Amino acid sequence: MWLRPPREPRQTLSLGRIVAEAVALLDEEGVARLTMRRLAERLGTGSTTLYWHVKTKDDVLDLALDAVFGEVPLPDAGGDWRERVREVIGGWRAALLRHPWSATILDRPLMGPHALDHTEALYAALAAAGLEGPRLKAAAYSLANFVMGSVIMQVTAEGHGDAAAFLRERAARYPLLARHGLDCDWDAAFADGLGFLLTGMRDGGGTGAPT
Amino acid sequence: MWLRPPREPRQTLSLGRIVAEAVALLDEEGVARLTMRRLAERLGTGSTTLYWHVKTKDDVLDLALDAVFGEVPLPDAGGDWRERVREVIGGWRAALLRHPWSATILDRPLMGPHALDHTEALYAALAAAGLEGPRLKAAAYSLANFVMGSVIMQVTAEGHGDAAAFLRERAARYPLLARHGLDCDWDAAFADGLGFLLTGMRDGGGTGAPT
DNA sequence: CGATTAACTAGACCAACGATCCGGTTCCAG
């Protein structure tokens, strides 16, 4: 009785605290080391407790991924539509690259509120440019897929750094790959690719091309 | 002695058999159900035996993924460069979609012999169009990333089929998304996006634009 | 005020996993 600690303040473990700590843990140690036990330990509680707030571990990952999307600011309307698209897509890329683990868990539906908000913003920016119908859909589709693929490939390449040497050794068999696959300026390549898409959807065939 | 089975023929477990069986198992049951034990069982052996041929489970996945790339035929030279690029990229997409599990393990270096062969072929097709230097690199970069992102997004969407209904319920908050996110003609959207990229790298600024 | 209920916490436990240890067997080169 008298040895009892002087009334611990209630932890008030909340979904928000769990997600924030999960993101921190993922940032520091990567996706492979995120376990319910370790996460609970960092939160000063037991692993079982987490399952009151969350149904499975996948829920934690879903929430963490959406939290990453929540970091990127929504673009303000107005201005050149191309600039707005660059803003949205570039914001996604920056946020995902800031948390490299997120690129490795992109194989799940992006249905969190933040992800949906930003996807809607992308559609809005494209619709403001005059796109509509299947052409609008194709534009959003290709932009979103391009940025996802870019982030995954960059994170993968940077995470396994010996790829350059590996390619150099096989320059005889893969000459073009060895010449251009190294010395990566990721940002420039990304900007160029985005430029291809934007001018392509301006000049491409079909109806409803933006100005 | 007398109870001994009449001389089982040597299993001759080889890397090829392991990879083939792994692909079959992945096709039938998905990536989550690929375990070394189950794979060994299907091969009529013990799980330990696999570790003689393979260092870790990741090796199996690496090999299986490269086997998928091995399915797509290399394009023959000649003809319109745009058609050849469509052939390469479309081949990747078809093979990856034929094995949906492959899209979820794309977050690893694509350094298998088949993957490298096809990447080199992509560079060759673009170089034949007159591209070179950073512009060639940006073209290959954007095409590869576009197709990877497309496959991942499509597989993800098709694997969790209730997304459409989910969006319909939230049509008030995400009007554009609800209107265009459903009724997906994936092939058409992909072809359109690929068209954007191809015309973009023809008409885009800079030097060395192909004809 | 007392009782019920929802929110919250934890220890013990389960089946399954990747991986390893150790011991055994087959086969071929020297």
Next chain:
DNA sequence: CTGGAACCGGATCGTTGGTCTAGTTAATCG
């Protein structure tokens, strides 16, 4: 004949995601 490399598997280790059961706190309602 022999030694070593290739090949095989039972038992086992430590860890994981998840559940069962049981306990405690805080707010609500009659």
